[in-house]
Amino acid sequence: MNAFDTREKVTLADVALQAGVSVMTVSRVVNDRPGVGASTRERVRGAISALGYRPNIVARGLKAHRSCTIGLLVPDVTNPYFPEIVRGAEDVAIAHGFTLLLTNVIEDVEREAAALEAFEDRRVDGVIACSPRLSAERLDVLLARHHAAVIVNRRSAPDVAGSVRIDHEQGMRQLIRHLVATGCRRLGVIAGPSHSYAGRERMLGLDRETREHGLDLPDRHVVAEAPTVEGGERATRTLLTRNPSLDALVCFNDLVAAGALLTLAEAGIAVPTDIAVVGYDDIPFARMFTPPLTTIRASTYALGQHAMTMLLERMEGRGRGVDIVLQPELVVRASTRACTDAA
Amino acid sequence: MNAFDTREKVTLADVALQAGVSVMTVSRVVNDRPGVGASTRERVRGAISALGYRPNIVARGLKAHRSCTIGLLVPDVTNPYFPEIVRGAEDVAIAHGFTLLLTNVIEDVEREAAALEAFEDRRVDGVIACSPRLSAERLDVLLARHHAAVIVNRRSAPDVAGSVRIDHEQGMRQLIRHLVATGCRRLGVIAGPSHSYAGRERMLGLDRETREHGLDLPDRHVVAEAPTVEGGERATRTLLTRNPSLDALVCFNDLVAAGALLTLAEAGIAVPTDIAVVGYDDIPFARMFTPPLTTIRASTYALGQHAMTMLLERMEGRGRGVDIVLQPELVVRASTRACTDAA
DNA sequence: TTGAAAGCGCTAACAG
């Protein structure tokens, strides 16, 4: 520690002493409040910069019952789908003077619950839970303890949390329609985690759309796995062993699809000639896969922005019960066959 | 708000009242401290769960001069290189009872400075700055105001911050050696942001290694760009226009290399036959590019773990002046030619 | 225009 060390924190009292005034006067100057003479104000300003004073937001928050902090819960930042949401949410938060407390819960339900409680202990002003895996009951109890909450990619009781989500049923229906239109009939499905709300929505769309097309979808064509590249690799091996004649693979997300593509390439199975592959999310790399991936896109940056905006509104007691649903869009690339007129 | 609403925060005093004891007794029970009779302890426990009390960590921190919070500064979570570091750091932090305050500074120097000040205002117990772009002088001033700090991917004055970094000079040398060994002679370089420490280290390795091989590297073969896919696309177009005869492209990172690959594919230039491409970082998707990317790998998860471990040590006043240097490893894939015996 | 007192929720340091 040398003379330039500024680690010992300067307090209002230190500044007050240096400027020869009371702490209240300093507080007024710091907060740009009236009731301080021009000359005093100057003197205090001088002391503040001389001492390198910075207000302690934590102490301020203790009094004001706010932390200017927002808890953001994310399944896994390592999945490129989520960082975009984080950025969208963060940009809005920072613009409003809030800082983000980020927690990765690595697809673990208990870690998710623990994170929500940790947020509470830190008295965050609000929480955004992305794709939570907790059961609706537990999640509601945990979220109800927070001042304000918003859930991303899932619905909730409106007085507990707002929600911003993507119409996954429609997204999945678009995917299936596209596959059918390009001549696929024997679909294999790699479903995501069983507690995934988005996953269930997608399965709903899948069931309905396949039924409308009179397609058969036996249980052995469906495998549930972790929503990762490795999960996709495992699931693809399982599916192909069980059903060598599949002509399309519907993957829970782009990561899973990536695993599928890798496994198919290793096995020497041509995509999309032998088998078509579709993903979900349109992560930034989807266009660079081999072959580029047909998938479903929704603006995740916007998702994050909406979520944070809604949260800020709820924190002020406005906008209760809002449920924003964004429509996703089909992105056709080379992992599916060219459109025939058959459909 | 209904009867189950738990948003109104319960305090120690509330619990004390309910249990008919003093706040100190409750505090002792909450913190599992001795000096409370078994029956009293039970009664207090009952009151705690009846009221759903959770200690306010912020208030506790005000007294103890600690926030149990660590500030993590990241250039851009959207770059797959960083989430792994975040995970490594977070896993260690959580294991020690700390929560992460994460800030993306989107490669913006001013946002970086603002984030470091925001961390200070929140009295974080320590800071980790990943790949900071601030000048050494400004960074040192800002970091010196923190209790403890660690810089990732860059060096610093040991009393200001510890450092954990990758030996980028060696990494780049390995890359160049590999290119030379596979017959490349006319290298084009897409450098990163000019204030990037890692970038300068890599350029150093590049200069030295090319010189040792007697290779010429004129200025017009080097272009600086944003370290993103888009930056890579722009830079590649510029380079190829200026120098149509390049036989290798050395990219600042894998994102840039991705942009290069996309641009080359569009232009109908074959990789690696016409031109070889190398990246840096080995992000998880590098193996899935078209063609799979030759690049440099270092365990970023370990980088994050080391950084946090070092920070925790420094927070306790131990381990001053440590500088951990991790050796990176060459990963050869199909974006470079097969090894000839020419070298 | 300025300041003194009280208190946010909690705990360390002493009483009893």
Next chain:
DNA sequence: CTGTTAGCGCTTTCAA
């Protein structure tokens, strides 16, 4: 074993 006092850094309230 249990409680009282004081104070962390700040702001709100009221008085001078």
